[in-house]
Amino acid sequence: MREIETQLPALREALETHLGVKGRSLAQQIKRAGRRLPRRLRVQAGMLAQAEAAAGNPRLLRQLDEARLTRALDALSAYLAGIDRAEARRTRMISIAAVIAFNLILLFTAVVVLLRLRGVI
Structure with a gap:
C-alpha cells in the first residue's frame, strides 16, 4: 500500500x-x-x-x-x-478554424441564393 x-x-x-x-x-x-x-x-x-x-x-x-x-x-x-498537450491544442485550433470556414461558406451560399432570388445576379 x-x-x-x-x-x-x-x-x-x-x-x-x-x-x-x-x-x-x-x-x-x-x-x-x-x-x-x-x-x-x-x-x-x-x-x-x-x-x-x-x-x-x-x-x-x-x-x-x-x-x-x-x-x-x-x-x-x-x-x-x-x-500530447501540444497536439491537442493544435487539433482544437484546426477544429475551430474548420467550423469558421464552414460557417463562412454557408453565409456566402445564403447571400448568393438571396441575390439570385431577388434578381440581382
Whole structure:
C-alpha cells in the first residue's frame, strides 16, 4: 500500500502536466478534468481519490483492494502518458478554424441564393 501512496503525487503531477488540471487534491483534479478522462478511467480515478483520502488512516487504508488500486493507477498513468498537450491544442485550433470556414461558406451560399432570388445576379 505504501507504493500507491508514493505514486499518487506523481499521478497528480501527470494530471497537471498532460491535462492542465490543477487542484488541492486528486479528487478535485479529477472533478476538474471531467469528460477529458474516459468514463472507465474516471471511475478508477475516483477509487484512487478515495485511497488518497484514506491514506491518513491506516485502518481505512487496509480495507482498500491494493491490486485493484494498482491496476487503476497503471491504467490512468498509461492514458495520461499518451496525451500530447501540444497536439491537442493544435487539433482544437484546426477544429475551430474548420467550423469558421464552414460557417463562412454557408453565409456566402445564403447571400448568393438571396441575390439570385431577388434578381440581382
